[in-house]
Amino acid sequence: MRVYVPLTLTGLAAAHRAGELGPGPLTAYAVTPALREWYVSDDIEELEYAALNRAASASLRLIAGDPKAARRRVVVAVDVPDGAAVADPDSILDASSLGEVTIASAVPLAKAAAVHVDSDEADEDVTAAAAALGAADLGDDDAQFTVDGAEDHELLWFGVQEIPGLIG
Numbered sequence: 001m002r003v004y005v006p007l008t009l010t011g012l013a014a015a016h017r018a019g020e021l022g023p024g025p026l027t028a029y030a031v032t033p034a035l036r037e038w039y040v041s042d043d044i045e046e047l048e049y050a051a052l053n054r055a056a057s058a059s060l061r062l063i064a065g066d067p068k069a070a071r072r073r074v075v076v077a078v079d080v081p082d083g084a085a086v087a088d089p090d091s092i093l094d095a096s097s098l099g100e101v102t103i104a105s106a107v108p109l110a111k112a113a114a115v116h117v118d119s120d121e122a123d124e125d126v127t128a129a130a131a132a133l134g135a136a137d138l139g140d141d142d143a144q145f146t147v148d149g150a151e152d153h154e155l156l157w158f159g160v161q162e163i164p165g166l167i168g
Contacts, residue, residue: 009070010068071127
């Protein structure tokens, strides 16, 4: 099963040093039945893209919570055994947790298929979005517009062997 783990560049550097994403439990995003129903598509690539975007939003929250973190969203795509990623049955209907899964233990970075990271050009919009996130959560439409501005940037694809260049 492909899951998308949200991180910051600092978190990616720590995972690279440790050789694993963790320790567990890890929050990740995947194509869950609830995400499938919400997205209303049978195209697995579209569904995985939706899960990746959910993870990118979670990465933005990590950035907002860490003033020292570089203002670039990071998502690691990892393949885990079926059943290793479990959706919380109590939050299946909660729109904010669509696609969210928990992985009980650390995952070797060798299981990563790719790393997705914002380009340098997204820095200004991601910075503004991180600053506006709290107000957007409280229903401020202008702040939500700012947060949505970060989502206008596509995350770039990098091979796992490129991690040293991303964190260096």
